[in-house]
Amino acid sequence: MKNTTRLAAVLTVVAWLGGCASTPPATEFPAGARAPAAAEIGPLLKGRSFKLGSGGVRVDYAADSDGVTVYFSGNVDHGTWRAEDGRVCSNFKNISSACSDLRVVGNEIYLKRSNGSVVKLEPRS
Numbered sequence: 001m002k003n004t005t006r007l008a009a010v011l012t013v014v015a016w017l018g019g020c021a022s023t024p025p026a027t028e029f030p031a032g033a034r035a036p037a038a039a040e041i042g043p044l045l046k047g048r049s050f051k052l053g054s055g056g057v058r059v060d061y062a063a064d065s066d067g068v069t070v071y072f073s074g075n076v077d078h079g080t081w082r083a084e085d086g087r088v089c090s091n092f093k094n095i096s097s098a099c100s101d102l103r104v105v106g107n108e109i110y111l112k113r114s115n116g117s118v119v120k121l122e123p124r125s
């Protein structure tokens with residue numbers, strides 16, 4: 001099975017299992033969330049590693065480049081990212097490219113995923 005086919009199957013299962021959760025995912029940003037300018041997003045992400053919500057997805061942003069690595073369901077993919085006003089866009093080797101809305105509330109960072117769910121980027125130590 002090609003990697004892209006296997007990846008699509010894994011993502012379908014993950015999305016289905018996410019729908020089985022007892023608490024539906026948030027679809028709106030928290031009150032007071034603001035869209036940062038593109039220039040503000042780099043310092044928020046570069047050199048940091050985050051867990052996305054409770055789904056077991058981890059994203060590592062390179063400190064010295066536009067590189068990004070995502071870990072999910074036993075898989076790894078590498079790519080690049082760029083900031084736009086209020087959005088972060090990623091281009092991976094296997095995962096479909098996408099732009100996601102990004103908001104901040106104080107020191108907290110939130111991302112609206114392509115499935116419409118809003119997740120908090122939890123910094124990893």
